[in-house]
Amino acid sequence: MTNTSEDMEISLLLEAIHRNYHYDFRGYAMASVRRRLKLARDRFGFRSYSQLQDHVLHDAAGLNAVLSFLTVQVSEMFRDPAYFRAVREKVIPHLRTYPSLKVWIAGCSSGEELYSFVIMFREEGLEDKTLFYATDISADALKKAELGVYDLSRIAQFSENYQKAGGKTSLSDYYTAGYGAVTFDKSLRRRVVFSDHSLATDAVFAEMQMISCRNVLIYFERDLQNRAIGLFSESLNRKGFLGLGAKESLRFTKHSDDFADFSKDERIYQKTGGA
Amino acid sequence: MSPVHVKAVVIGGSAGSVEALTTLLSVLPEQYGIPVIAVVHLPPDSKSLLADILQPHCKLIVQEIEDKTPLLPGHVYLAPPDYHVLPESHNVLSLSAEEEVLFSRPSIDVLFETAADSFDGKVVGVVMTGANEDGARGLKKIIDAGGLGLIQDPATAYAPMMPRAAEAACPTAKLMTLSQIGEFLTHEVSSCR
Numbered sequence: 001m002t003n004t005s006e007d008m009e010i011s012l013l014l015e016a017i018h019r020n021y022h023y024d025f026r027g028y029a030m031a032s033v034r035r036r037l038k039l040a041r042d043r044f045g046f047r048s049y050s051q052l053q054d055h056v057l058h059d060a061a062g063l064n065a066v067l068s069f070l071t072v073q074v075s076e077m078f079r080d081p082a083y084f085r086a087v088r089e090k091v092i093p094h095l096r097t098y099p100s101l102k103v104w105i106a107g108c109s110s111g112e113e114l115y116s117f118v119i120m121f122r123e124e125g126l127e128d129k130t131l132f133y134a135t136d137i138s139a140d141a142l143k144k145a146e147l148g149v150y151d152l153s154r155i156a157q158f159s160e161n162y163q164k165a166g167g168k169t170s171l172s173d174y175y176t177a178g179y180g181a182v183t184f185d186k187s188l189r190r191r192v193v194f195s196d197h198s199l200a201t202d203a204v205f206a207e208m209q210m211i212s213c214r215n216v217l218i219y220f221e222r223d224l225q226n227r228a229i230g231l232f233s234e235s236l237n238r239k240g241f242l243g244l245g246a247k248e249s250l251r252f253t254k255h256s257d258d259f260a261d262f263s264k265d266e267r268i269y270q271k272t273g274g275a
Numbered sequence: 276m277s278p279v280h281v282k283a284v285v286i287g288g289s290a291g292s293v294e295a296l297t298t299l300l301s302v303l304p305e306q307y308g309i310p311v312i313a314v315v316h317l318p319p320d321s322k323s324l325l326a327d328i329l330q331p332h333c334k335l336i337v338q339e340i341e342d343k344t345p346l347l348p349g350h351v352y353l354a355p356p357d358y359h360v361l362p363e364s365h366n367v368l369s370l371s372a373e374e375e376v377l378f379s380r381p382s383i384d385v386l387f388e389t390a391a392d393s394f395d396g397k398v399v400g401v402v403m404t405g406a407n408e409d410g411a412r413g414l415k416k417i418i419d420a421g422g423l424g425l426i427q428d429p430a431t432a433y434a435p436m437m438p439r440a441a442e443a444a445c446p447t448a449k450l451m452t453l454s455q456i457g458e459f460l461t462h463e464v465s466s467c468r
Contacts, residue, residue: 029369031361031389036373072373215372218342218358225343247341247355247370 009049010037016053021063023137024200025070027224033070040069064140071138072219075112076154077171078161079214080246084116085166086266087212091241092124095209101130102208104235106199106228107216108134111145112158115174116165117212118188123168127191133206135197142194148175148184155182199228204235211236215245226254233258236271243268279423280467282394283346283362284309284460287383287413289316289405291433293325295453296403297332300351302457305334308466310346312362312390314354314381316405323356342370348466354381361385364393377409387413396420399464401456402448403427405437411444423464424448425456 010033014025025033037049044065046052055062078084095101103121105114114134121127136142150158155171162171175182197205199216211232217225232242233255242259244267250256259269288295292315303311315325323339329351330337337351338344344352346366354360358370359381376382383402387410390398400417402410404427414424426442428450429435441448451459 029361029363031363031369031393032371032373034392035361035385035389072371074372074374218370218372222343245342245372247358249341251341252343 006049007034009053010034013037013049013053013056016057017063017066020057022201023067024198027200027221027227028070028219029221032072032219036069036072037066040066043069067138068140071136071141073109073138073141075109075215076161077112077158078116078165078167079113080266081161081164081166083214083243083246083266083268084120084161085164086263086268087117087243088120088124088166090263091210091268092120092126094239094241095126098209099129101126101210102133102206103130104133104135104206104208104211106135106197106211106213106232108136108145109138109141111148112150113212113214114145114192115148115184115188116162118192119162119167119171119174120165122188130191132192133195133208134192135195137196137198137200139196142196146189146194148186148188149181150184152177152180152182199231200224204231206235207237208235208240209237210241210243212243214243215248217248218245222253229253229255233271238271238273240271241268242271278463278465279399280397280465281309281399281422282366282397282467283390284311284399284401284464285362285386285390285417286311286313286401286403287315287386287405287410288313288403289407289409289434289437291404292316293328295427295433297329298453299401299403299457300329300333300335300337302454303333303335303461306349307335307461308348309460309464310348310366311335311351312340312346312354312360312368312386313351314360314383314386316379316381316409317356323353325353329353340368340370342368344368354386356381359385361389362393364395377407379407379409383410384413388416391417391420391422394422396422397467398422399425399460401425401427401460402438402441403453404432404434406434407437408440410437411440414441414448415444418445418447425459426450427456428452
């Protein structure tokens with residue numbers, strides 16, 4: 001089958017998922033969607049995307065399985081330690097001046113970045129005056145984030161990152177280990193609101209002082225990136241901070257004028273105009 | 276032989292491939308009309324200096340890929356550490372942090388397979404030295420889609436495992452030395468943009 005007809009079937013499948021279930025992947029970067037759907041199709045043993053579409057439309061379990069392929073859930077705590085070090089050393093001194101804070105972890109996946117932020121804010125004495133919003137489109141991911149349980153095999157990497165990011169104690173102070181997994185302390189969730197939110201279809205819900213959205217926009221095509229950054233711009237107060245992934249930038253996006261470089265190498269931006 | 280028309284050249288290598296890539300790229304002329312995209316396995320936490328290392332030996336502009344970097348002739352695009360590279364059919368490069376493939380991120384297979392899809396087979400894949408089997412599956416996909424496969428002759432490779440795996444998966448691919456690959460890309464391949 002040619003790519004054109006295959007791409008047509010893929011776009012019909014995405015349209016069907018949107019019409020029926022309101023998950024909107026139509027603005028996602030096609031190369032990755034094509035690859036992820038091919039993995040899903042092969043896993044189910046279907047020959048075509050039309051068969052996969054039939055499965056998705058008539059079986060909610062089919063939908064969930066396809067969603068787990070389409071939503072990439074790979075993260076680690078304190079991923080890119082230099083980013084977290086920059087937040088700690090450069091951004092937090094500004095955030096201290098606010099009487100209360102709202103921080104949005106957009107596309108929080110299974111919570112690794114969220115816990116990294118809460119731990120850092122606790123160590124800097126800001127946790128009690130901060131409300132963290134952790135949002136994702138995947139119900140499965142949000143459930144995992146709320147549990148805060150991670151495979152023991154990942155902890156060495158998390159700990160190394162934590163130390164490199166300027167951690168003040170030992171990461172083991174924040175979790176208990178057992179049965180091949182670690183469970184992060186539930187007190188870390190005291191100031192966290194978990195919520196289903198789509199950067200593709202939902203609106204702004206609060207005024208933030210900082211938004212961290214890392215390795216989420218890479219899965220979007222340019223228009224959807226513009227929409228998401230528009231939401232961030234609208235949501236941030238003047239001089240609020242936006243942190244992106246190490247290889248993401250606001251260059252070439254529609255809202256680049258709303259922001260100035262704050263910590264260039266770490267992709268931390270500061271909102272310039274607005275309220 | 277009439278030139279093969281392609282939209283991109285994709286190159287992959289692992290152990291020994293920084294030197295190999297240097298040799299290969301030094302052959303390409305300044306006005307080379309086809310964008311070149313390369314995945315070289317590097318440690319994930321390395322701040323990549325590869326572009327700085329290669330640039331003095333290469334007449335094309337060498338740059339590390341950022342998300343949605345536009346593909347242009349006269350450029351060599353390098354995968355950043357810890358991200359997969361996925362070319363889009365409208366000639367930009369997307370990045371992805373999804374799972375490692377064959378313990379690799381960036382993965383040569385992901386680059387090659389995606390390029391085969393997005394460019395509808397109008398692509399040349401090059402597998403160089405390496406001590407694992409990444410690239411073999413991707414090169415087969417490129418050839419199956421109508422593209423062209425070139426493999427560094429394992430006898431001349433620093434680590435022959437990767438070219439051997441590619442050779443086993445793609446019996447019709449051509450085996451060449453690195454400078455022959457460079458010459459072939461210069462004279463036998465042209466742009467169809």
